[in-house]
Amino acid sequence: MKIYGNILWKGEFRKGTVVIKDGIIEDFRKERDFDFRGTVIPTFINMHTHIGDFWARDEPKGGIKEIVGPNGYKYKILRNRKKVYEGMRRAMRYMQKEGISHFVDFREGGKDGVELLLEVSRGFSIKPIIFGRGVYKEVEGLGLSSVSDYDREYIISKVEEAKRSKKLFAIHVSERIREDIDFVLSLHPDFIVHMLEATEEDLEKVSAARIPIVLTPRSNMFFGKVPNIPRFLKHNILLALGTDNGMFSLPSILREMEIAYKLSKLYGYVAPEEILKMATINPRKILRIEDNEIGKKARLIVFRRLMTPFELVNKSTILDIKKIIL
Template structure:
């Protein structure tokens, strides 16, 4: 048992600041209060205590080719099966992949992340490799698998269904790359099988303007419309929405993940976060491909804060942005898969203690803090 004392706690789903103490026993928060003090006292006078981060979207497998292919197009970089990433993954040994993924996971741990949602290439073997890499790292991967049988203009739907069911036995969901690689039939099978299994179905949509135009020309539907109609539980990117795309997502109650740094690196635009927030959407924030960006959520937060004011000519509220890296996931319908806690009594202890440099606790984290300014990361699996 221990007490984190005299900190400014960003408490509950809305990250409301309170100067209180947190008592933790056997990995759970048992009491929060100004006079709460039991066990070992860890005095963090004036520091900011925030829920640990969740990296809402990452491709950790391409940790083996950091910064390769810079300035190439989206398709040249990441489109299966011939993108630079997929060729590198096919040619890497299991040990190389495991060590590279382990290194990236430690980078996340050291920068305050305790959970991440990974788009896992390589079918069942790929899922198992990530589980092997993560077993001794104090972080929780939420693993979304895929299989080569999904791809092509005329896939064998029986094989697709069998592959999905096999993957779902060991993974947390299914995540094909995008609608440019799969048919609507495959998309519907994925979302249906995941829903029956109570797991996540996720897909990239509207990452680039060209993807949207191709989809509209061929199907009369935007990629976001396809994602809604095929009932994926989670849509990633939404960088280039059309017409009523965002309103449609809001009405469908689907979960959204945005990746501003990756979108900027690939020169495809920046997701309109303020428009999403004004509609009532509660996005997650992700760092996307490790080949493009470090998986450091502090860097993602600062970039997102500043690019919104430039790209969309409007400031984004710091507290709403910080929720995208922390508590927004607690309201997701798929949260029984993710199981991410906020700071409140009876929740698991999953929080980070940051040095304080300013009077605004949100901007302190987003705009000031670096990895070296993390005093403690408390994780229900490990105390780091």
């Protein structure tokens, strides 16, 4: 298979032809030689989801603590196993159609919750990267809600268990209130989520520790909060995008990119190419996924026409996708 067009190759858009055989990239050429023509980017990776509550139909009422905090509204939603199962399947069907190849789910419900997502994912090409509330052999990582929700000794013991088991570790930080970044960084997370209430000093420390941050703009906006994306980039922090709670956000990276780009204009400017990287290249760096290089697996989205980065971020839809290679 040969695909010619605008290709996001090694972090830059280049005109050329990518050659794929048996799912592996064989070559990248400048010559115009193709079976398909269009715009080619790596598959999206949704870096933060909670798809267990996707089935919820009623408008959640209250603030962050009342809706997603311990014993909040979302935990009532998660009690109905049949509806959780059906909702997760709908969410995964949508993500797969949009060209999302992986999604990082912070899975509630203990081992049963993890096993339910694994059961749901059978038959899908899209891969769940599961961060459990506990450390189980089936998960890729430990994903905790917040340092404010647990005893410090408990957090330390869980993180030590994760490190011993060679699992990744991530945690929500400073979403509702500012939290102790020194304690968080002492845990050596692989990435952190939100940091909306962080101070400049907090961000300087995160940058110095080279810890990536995952942002979820649409979910934040539901709670009346707006992430200042240029501020994070000013500190040279590696950023990625996620869609967060399924209760009030479609797990769409296309929508997330558009909102992220437009919100950034409230505080300055972020180039559409940078937003695209937050949905494609940066997550691969965080999760250490190696693909889309010569000799490695091809995971690509082929759009039907030649599109600029601005169009991809602001005006592309599922209808523009010609082919998804997983």
